[in-house]
Amino acid sequence: MTKKELFDKLKIVVKEKALKYTKQRELILRTIHSSKTHINAEQIHKKLTISNKNNKVGIATVYRNLLFLEETGLVLSISLENNLKRYEINRHKHHDHLVCIHCGKIVEFINQNIEKEQETIAKKFKFKLINHTMHLYGVCEDCGKD
Amino acid sequence: MTKKELFDKLKIVVKEKALKYTKQRELILRTIHSSKTHINAEQIHKKLTISNKNNKVGIATVYRNLLFLEETGLVLSISLENNLKRYEINRHKHHDHLVCIHCGKIVEFINQNIEKEQETIAKKFKFKLINHTMHLYGVCEDCGKD
DNA sequence: ATCGATGCAAAAGTTTTGCATATAC
């Protein structure tokens, strides 16, 4: 998804809710989009503080917008073992995460067999499945060389 | 696993490391063991404060011992979407979690097909798998009745 | 002009740390 497409989506969501399209919202969304890794609130704030010396974004605004962006479905969050929420753009392709415990690298993947089994499990326990998270923790090829 | 077996394990671990077997350690472990649900630090502290009016356990001791107990492998922690670590006794039977988003009920399950697929995925991305978490979020039968 | 959004600072919530004292060994 290009930045333009993403910002257009934001514009639509904002208009639908009769809210306002602000520079800060765009900047926060842009930062998540540009980030190679899944990024957290503090990292977003830091990046914006460094790159936008004259046009500050407060940490409260970052938190408020992360909640907003997640509510609207534009971004997704994951909670890894260390208990810090990290954010990513919602590309509407469901996926799970493979996390390197050494370097923090995150690889996204999807496996249809697992998805099917999850439905089976939910049915067995009579749960109506809403969503799920799966995080595989390991050591990536690079880190495993040492 | 009975309380006695669990406390015996704690005794062994403590002896091996030349540490001390304290009343507080036992109380914290006992509280996790007795808890029907996966319990967090604050809940453990609250329970001990109520039941042990004359023999207090400080919140710092709770946190220090949770780290210790997790390190030794006697307990496991899970981080759910809300970003609060919850603890359970390690029964050495790996399992995953089905969580009701209404009432918070947690059901444990294991599925060998998923375990196998996870190994396949790790191999594909050249990760050496250390562990994993899978949380299915949904609405349980009781809550779904409304 | 209006009403939501922002920045700041204060507050709230969670976890960690320093230190004097207590306690297991």
Added chain:
DNA sequence: GTATATGCAAAACTTTTGCATCGAT
């Protein structure tokens, strides 16, 4: 007796909230 563990309080860290002001519409 010695070294670890504890309780307390303070500090550190993360997230939320109140409020005056700004800015998008």
